[in-house]
Structure formats: C-alpha cells, structure tokens
Amino acid sequence: MVVDDSVVVRGLLSRWIDENAEMAVVASHRNGRAAVEDVERANPDVVVLDVEMPEMDGLTALPLLLKKKRDLVVIMASTLTRRNAEVSLKALSLGAQDYVPKPESNSGITTSTDFRRDLLEKIRQLGGRRRRMHRGAPAGAGHAAQPAAAPTSRFARPGGAAPAAAHAAAAAPAVARSGGFATRPYSSVKPRILVVGSSTGGPQALTKLFGVIGRAIGDIPVLVTQHMPPTFTAILAEHLMKAAGRPAAEGKDGESVIAGRIYVAPGGKHMLLAKGDHGNIIRLNDGPAVNFCKPAVDPMFESVSRAYGSAVLSVVLTGMGSDGAKGAGVISSGGGSVIAQDEASSVVWGMPGATANSGVCSDVLPLDDIGPKIMRVLQGGR
Template identity: 50%
Template sequence: MSSAFAMISPPTEPRLTRVMIVDDSAVIRGLVSRWLLEHADLTVVATAPNGRAALDMLDAADPDIVVLDLDMPELDGLTALPLMLRRKPGLSVLVASALTRRNAEISLRCLSLGATDYIPKPENNRGITTSLNFRRELVLKIDALAMARRRRERYAATQAALSAHAVPAAADISARPAGAADEAVLPRTAVMPRCLLIGASTGGPRAISTVLGELGPSVLEHLPVLIVQHMPPIFTAVFAEHLRMQTGRPAREPEDGERIVPGVVYIAPGGRHLGVMRFNGHPAVRLDDGPPINFCRPAVDLLFREAAAVYGPAALAVMLTGMGSDGLQGARALADAGATIIAQDEATSTVWGMPGAVARAGLATAVLPLPRISEAVRALVRGGSR
C-alpha cells in the first residue's frame, strides 16, 4: 500500500461510525484522526491525501462520513464529491476549506451537489494545531452527523424487523423519526403574518433554498424574510447572493438600523447577531456584536426573541435542520406572543437538533416534512389552513 494514504482500521466494527479524512496535509490528517479517535463512538477507517486516493479506497474503507478538503492535487474536493456520492449513496460529506470568498463559493456549490455540511479551516497548519474552536466545531459536527445516522439506521432496522415478523407491538417508538403521524394541522389565524423568520444550521443552506424557492412571488413580495443560518463571515454574503439569484428577490446582509421592508431577504452576517427593533415606528434591523448565545453568533434565539417583541402574533417562524438547540428559547418567546412556528420533521432533517428541541417542547404549531413547509407558509399568508 502506498505511504501516501493509509487504512487505519479494517471495516469490521459496525457499532462505530466510520470516518475517512481526505486532506493533502499529513499534519491535518494526523491531528483530525487523533481528535476523532478520542471518541468512543467514532473510528477513523482511512486517510487520503487527495480525491483520487480517496476514491481508490472508498469501497474497502466503507466510511459513513468523509471529511473532504477542497484544495488538493490530482483530484480536488469539488471534483471528487459527486464521484464519491455516486459510488456510495447516503454518504455524509463534511467539506473543509479555508475562509476565502472562492472557497465559500465552492463550499456552497458542494452543498448543492450533495455535501452534508461544511466547516471553515484556519489558513495554515499552525492555526489548525492551536485552534480550539476548529477542533470543537469539527468534532461536534461529526458527532451530530453520526448520531443522526445511527438513529436513522435504528429506525430502518426496526421497520425491517416489523415487516419481516409483522409484529406492530414491537415497534421501537424512541427510534421513530417525527413524520406524518406527528404533523399538526395549522389553524386559521386572524392575524396575517407580517414577517417570515427562518433559523437553521447543519443542512440549512439546502433546506432554506428549498423553502424560499418554492414559496414564489406571491409570498416573497409581501413579506420580509429574516434568516439566521449558522455560517462564518464571507459565507453569509455569498449565500445571500445565491438566494438572490434563486428567488429573484433582493437578498443581502443588512445594515444596522435599516428599515425592514416586504420583499427583501435579510441574512444575518457571519459573526454578528441579527435582531429586530422599532425605529421611528417601524421594524428595523439591529445588528449586535455581543457574545455568542448557545455558542452561536449569529444566534436564532436572539432573532426569534426580538421578533416576538416587535411583531407579536404577526410573526411566522420556521425552524429548519440544525444541530444543538439554538432557537428553543426564542421559539418560547414567539409562542408566548401568539406567533406561529413550523418545525421541520426528523425524517427530512439532516440533524434534528434545533427543530427537534422546538417540537419536543411543544412549541411547534406544526411539524412538517421539508417539501410541505412552503405550502403551509403560503396557506398562512393567504389566511387559510394548510
């Protein structure tokens, strides 16, 4: 076997989530391997210095999750990604790249091609070695993806066993994703929504694009949309441009104090909180450089909480896929104000952390699969039921 890449453990341990690390830096491959091997539920099954080597060993390594660098010789991450997904459907790919505008564009392109999530890397090996934030975020993301995969596999195994033995009473309720049986009918509301709030994290860019892309001009022309997507600086500006091109509506990072108007999509800038205030009698943007909330800046909690105070029951919130519980306390404030909250269901979420927290707390007016969320929003804007 070439010394350029290595099989670290044979594919014989089904209990562990299997991770492959693809990066042209041997230092990074070694560091990330050590970080992940400290976790009992994870095993690093292979490392590779480029996409070509990763493809060559993909079948033998049989990973569940791949950490994929973008800038590599022979075959870069963008080129290797669709080949990996074609070879192994269902593979979770975490794209890693330095924080530049070019890499932000490529990372978002990777998400549209099927990558599960992204993580910005420090610019050099020294930065990666000393960055506790990078290590923490990387491990948290892989952990969240691993937990989601294990839950889906448990549910699939339960369903297969039920089908084979036809014993409904044996169903493992704790393993069942929230789906059609958990959907609530959205009630008619006497208050017409005056804003659409969206919170998301892992898997969010694709989910947000799906919701906004299916809403159509009848909604987007008449409501302002305020979005907190957990993203670093530069990425949020690029994401706003993607949404502008997709929807045909103005989409941008707002300025502090600017009036919030219908027909505009406002994206929280990476590294700054997005809030809402009243200014001269009108809702306006409030940008906040305060400390992270739930380890997040921007934080969904802050947007939801302040929107509840400004819009009250006229706020309409959508909680999409994401790890953690950011947005839970803000959703509580929205519910107390009489606002409507839609949570994405587990079956269509990349990670059912944020929407799951809202749903389990009983704060969601409805728990819906992603393809039905835009339909529900349109019905609420028309003043009808779903």
C-alpha cells in the same frame, strides 16, 4: 476517512478523532483521487474532505465518492475565502451533508478549539444519523433525547440536543396534534413578517424553501439566521436571491426593514429587529455567542416577537442543538405562529426537534410541505 493534502492536518484531525472512543479513522489520504480509489475498501461512515488538493480537488472527488457509496456522509473542510465558501456551498448542492470552516494556517488549526469542537460534533451527529438509518431507526431519532447506548462506529455515535424551550410552559395550552406532537392554533392575525432559523442542512433546505415561497413574500420582510461564518452568509444571500427572485443580502446595522426583501444574518453577528424613527430597523449585535452560535436564532426570534407580536410567522428548519426553541416559545407566547421541520426530512433533527417537543408549534411538517403551508398562511388560510 480524512482527506487533506497537508500531512500536519491529516495527522492532527486523525488524532482528534481517534481520541474519541465512539470514533475511529479507517483511512487518510492526501488527495481526492486516492480517497475515491480507497473508499469502497475502507468503507467509512464519514469523509472529511478538503477543498483544495493536488491531482483531484474536493469538488471533483465528491460526486465520485457518492457514486461509489450513495449514503456516504461528506463534510467539506475549507478556509474562509470567498472562493472556498462558494465551493463549499456548491458541494452542498451536489450531495455533501455539511461543511466546517478551517483556519487558514496549520498553527491556527492546532490552536482552534472552535474548529475542533465543530468538526467532532458534526462527525458525531451526521455519522450517528447514518448508523441509525442503517439500523432502521427514524432519521432524526436520538437528536431530541440522548439514547442509552450506541455501538462504536467508524466515526460517530449520536448525541443529544439540549432541552426544549423553557418558554413552552408560558404559552397557550396545546389544542391539537401534528405528526404526533401537541400543537397550538395559528395566529388569527395575518403575518406581517416571516423569520426562519436553520443550521446543519440549512443551506439546502433554505434554497428549496425560497424557491417555493418567493412569489408569495412580496408584501412582508423576511429575516433568516443560518449558522454560518463570515463570507459564507453573503454567498448564501446570493443563492436565496436567485431561488426566490427577491432582493436578498446580509442585514446591515440601522437599515430599514422593507417588505419583499430577505435579510440574512451576517456571520459573526447576531441580527435583531428594533424600532426606529420611521419603522423597524436591523440591529447587529456583537455580543457573546448564544447556544454556542453567532449568529443565533433565539435573539432574532425574541426581538421580532417584541416588534410584531401576534403577526409573526416563524419557521425552524434542520440543524444541530436547540437554538430557536427558546425564541419560538417567545413567539408562541406573544401570539405568533411556529412551524418546525419534521425529523424524516431533516439532516439533523436537533433545532426543529427541540422546538417540536416543546409544544409551541402550530405545525410539524416535512420540508416539501412547509413552503405551501407558508403560502396558505400568508394568504389568510391555515
């Protein structure tokens, strides 16, 4: 179901979706009220929901849609204004699965290949996950390896994630198993930095995680890369500051890395770590996208490993694709520790799945267990 007050946008999005054999548009509406009234009849897997609409906006419609269909996948579509970014992040806390930044003009939407690619991939992945759950398959199945076939649905068929990290083979031999995955021992060195990478489902997971570990990170800096556009990352930093009770902001080029602070990669820039005259500093990189992402997790992980070696504790949370798996392999090869979120608690088990399957993790854990584990490791436990 496509819900947008612009007839041009509704038509364009519907055409893009219908051009995919595994997807079909079952309804389109110009406002939230019409969508709420029709959702039970149309029975969609996914709703693409605009933020600003007459009669009933997206944020008002969201809980009403979920009340009628509790397992409905809702993807918010909003332009890159601060207000809409705040609304989109609020929507995630109310049950939306994800968001997609929408170009401000109709002509921008028509010509934006990035918007089209991101929208269709999120529909495919999230709608496919819902279909698999209805068939009784594990929540993350099909994201670490492409299934042979899947039936046509009202929006989605699962897609495969990229191969696991090439650096896995260079790391130390696996010695144990966690959740059925080969694992490596935690570093014997107490962590001096925590780095976290995430994508789809990440804002919710990050907020929950930092609500748990906030009191434990006073003695180390924390770097976060979440796949997000500009404006959104600044607001995410504000949310993490509230959740953790620690200073948090977008990283600034050249600033010193200080213990007890959370640095969020700004949208549209890769955030790296480098050695400065008086300690480690943030470096922002405007180079090409990595793994189709900017910011990307791999460059951050690799730079942190160069600076801190075996004193790195890294976490790969829910997200599409395989970003973070290669960087996690570099961290593991350098003696650092890697934790990946398990498939059952992930919105999309792409990034953590690729990392877990590469065999470089010290643990593969449910989201609720990652915070307590981080706290134990920071205190010298395992």
